[in-house]
Amino acid sequence: MPTREEFARQLREAQLRVTRPRLAVMAAVHDHPHADTDTIIRAVRKSLGEVSHQAVYDVLHALTDAGLLRRIQPLGSVARYETRVGDNHHHVVCRSCGAIADVDCAVGPAPCLTAADDHGYVIDEAEVIYWGYCPRCREASS
Amino acid sequence: MPTREEFARQLREAQLRVTRPRLAVMAAVHDHPHADTDTIIRAVRKSLGEVSHQAVYDVLHALTDAGLLRRIQPLGSVARYETRVGDNHHHVVCRSCGAIADVDCAVGPAPCLTAADDHGYVIDEAEVIYWGYCPRCREASS
């Protein structure tokens, strides 16, 4: 996993101040891929002691706006975050337990798909969510 | 647009009772593609008089579970519904104003895409959201 210095460098490059909560959030999201806000808050408190939930929300927004984090939100789920950005990869979501896994882009570089009729929209990204059942749930229900 | 009888038939085929709120919700969603719940509630009240918001939520869930409606929820938006179901089409969302337009599937029948590595998941649907800017916002910002 990236070092503390690596995270700090990313923050500076994005014109953001380097603070303990921000470093902790970066580490937490890195360690818990696709984690929801509550999980991230708990992880951050585990490493720093008490931190306000508002601070975590602020940090998640700032880092997302800066492009250091990516926010995803499958139907019926709260917001989730991941550190893997800039490679336009996608996600598989289990309909049963909600587990999420990364999937590489199926058709090349972003935007990796071309709409049949774009209605005049200028498209710059195609976000794909695959729905199905994860190995564990499939086994449990058979 | 489908007739009242057409909607009633769809409800019966789905083993659901035919009620005025349900017919009104079907018509409202049909008339307001991609509308959020609040818009639907207002449209229903316009045609039926006072109807509890809870009834509309119940109906939307029942119809969605029955496959008569499809629920979509782009990042940062509340739940939206549409009557076009079963054809695995996708959506273009404007990053600026949030306008949504339908887009036919680029690669054939569902699931229209193949994941590079499915991690053992059994995938039955690929949901695609194209992000970009609609003609109006593009013009307004130039």
Next chain:
DNA sequence: CCCCAAACTTGAATCATTCAAGAAAATTCG
């Protein structure tokens, strides 16, 4: 026409997220 499960009404509760105002900390510049 009667019955009863399914639907609807009313009213309160939940919970993720946001708002607001002041305190604390991180860069900048002297």
Next chain:
DNA sequence: CGAATTTTCTTGAATGATTCAAGTTTGGGG
């Protein structure tokens, strides 16, 4: 190095979509 300035964090309350719960009404089979 130390004060000034601005960003970030804390505290505490508010918002708003959605859900829960209990009781009433209604659709449609018998």
